[in-house]
Amino acid sequence: MQANKIFAVLTVLLLVGVLGYGVNQAFVEKPVTLQGQIEAREYNISSKVAGRIEQVFVRKGDDVTKGDILFAIDSPELNAKLMQAEGGRDAAKAMLQQADNGARSQEVMAAKDQWHKAKAATELMEKTYQRVENLFSDGVVARQKRDEAYTQWQAAKFTEQAAKAMYNMAQEGARAETKAAAAGNARMAEGAVKEVHAVLADSQMRAPKTAEVSEVLLQAGELVPSGFPVVSLIDMSDAWATFQVREDQLSHFNKGDKISVYLPALKQDVECEVQFISVMGDFATWRATESGHDFDMRTFDVELRPLTQVDNLRVGMSAIIRL
Structure with missing residues (x-):
C-alpha cells in the first residue's frame, strides 16, 4: 500500500515536471534559421560593332586575366x-x-x-x-x-x-x-x-576584369547585333551572400554588423559584414494571415560580404544564418 502511494506521488511529480517543461518551452523564443545563397559580380561582354563573329578565344570555365582577348568580330562594312x-x-x-x-x-x-x-x-x-x-x-x-x-x-x-x-x-x-x-x-x-x-578596337573585345568565363552565348560564324552579349564573366573575388529577411527579423541586421554565415557546401563558418539593406517589391510581402501579425510584413534584401577571401566559393551555394 505504501509503495502504491509513493508510485502515485512520483507519477504526479513526473507529470507536473513534464507539463512545466512544456509550458516553459512554449514561451521560450526558438532560434530562427535563415537561408540565403551566394551571388557574385557578373559582366556581360558585348561589342558596339555589328558583324559576324570571327573567333571566340575562350570556353566556359576558363580563367581570364584583365586585357585577354575574348572574341573578335569581322565587319567588312566598318573596314x-x-x-x-x-x-x-x-x-x-x-x-x-x-x-x-x-x-x-x-x-x-x-x-x-x-x-x-x-x-x-x-x-x-x-x-x-x-x-x-x-x-x-x-x-x-x-x-x-x-x-x-x-x-x-x-x-x-x-x-x-x-x-x-x-x-x-x-x-x-x-x-x-x-x-x-x-x-x-x-x-x-x-x-x-x-x-x-x-569602333574597330571594339571588334576585338578584351576582358575588363580578372575573372572566370561563366557563359559563351555565341560561337564563330554567327551574326551578332550591336550591344548583344557574347561572353559572360563572373568575378568570384567580388562575391556576397544575399538573404530575404522578414521585417520583424530586420532588427538583427544593421549596416556594418559582423555576422557569422555558415556555408554547408564548404562546411565552414565565414565572418561577413552587412553592407546593403533594401526593401523588396510588393510581391515579396508576407501577408498577415501567414505571418501571424495583424498587418502585412515587408521583406528586405540583405547582402553580407565576406571579410576575407573564401577559397572554392561558388555562385548558388547555400548560406545559413541562425538568429
Whole structure:
C-alpha cells in the first residue's frame, strides 16, 4: 500500500515536471534559421560593332586575366568606312598643305611675267600718247586720235595694276581664313578616322576584369547585333551572400554588423559584414494571415560580404544564418 502511494506521488511529480517543461518551452523564443545563397559580380561582354563573329578565344570555365582577348568580330562594312575616312583625311591634309604652301613657283613666275608684260604695255601706251599729244598740239591729228591714245594708256595702266595684284597674291599664298578653314577640315577628317578606329578596337573585345568565363552565348560564324552579349564573366573575388529577411527579423541586421554565415557546401563558418539593406517589391510581402501579425510584413534584401577571401566559393551555394 505504501509503495502504491509513493508510485502515485512520483507519477504526479513526473507529470507536473513534464507539463512545466512544456509550458516553459512554449514561451521560450526558438532560434530562427535563415537561408540565403551566394551571388557574385557578373559582366556581360558585348561589342558596339555589328558583324559576324570571327573567333571566340575562350570556353566556359576558363580563367581570364584583365586585357585577354575574348572574341573578335569581322565587319567588312566598318573596314570600308575606315577606307573612306582615311581617304577624306588624306584629301583634307592635301588641301591644308596647299593652303600653307601657297601657289606653286611656276604659278608665281607666270604671274610675274604677266605683270611685266602689262607694265611694258603701259610704258608703250604712255609713249604713244605723248607722241600723239605732240602731234595734236601741232594740229597734225584730230582730238579723237589723241583721246583714243589716252584711253589706251589708262587701260594699260589698269591692266598693269591687276597683273601686279595677281602677282602679289600668288606670292602671299592663301588668306588666313582659308588656311584656318583648311586646318579645321583636316582636324575633322582626322577625328572621323579616329572614330572608326575606336569602333574597330571594339571588334576585338578584351576582358575588363580578372575573372572566370561563366557563359559563351555565341560561337564563330554567327551574326551578332550591336550591344548583344557574347561572353559572360563572373568575378568570384567580388562575391556576397544575399538573404530575404522578414521585417520583424530586420532588427538583427544593421549596416556594418559582423555576422557569422555558415556555408554547408564548404562546411565552414565565414565572418561577413552587412553592407546593403533594401526593401523588396510588393510581391515579396508576407501577408498577415501567414505571418501571424495583424498587418502585412515587408521583406528586405540583405547582402553580407565576406571579410576575407573564401577559397572554392561558388555562385548558388547555400548560406545559413541562425538568429
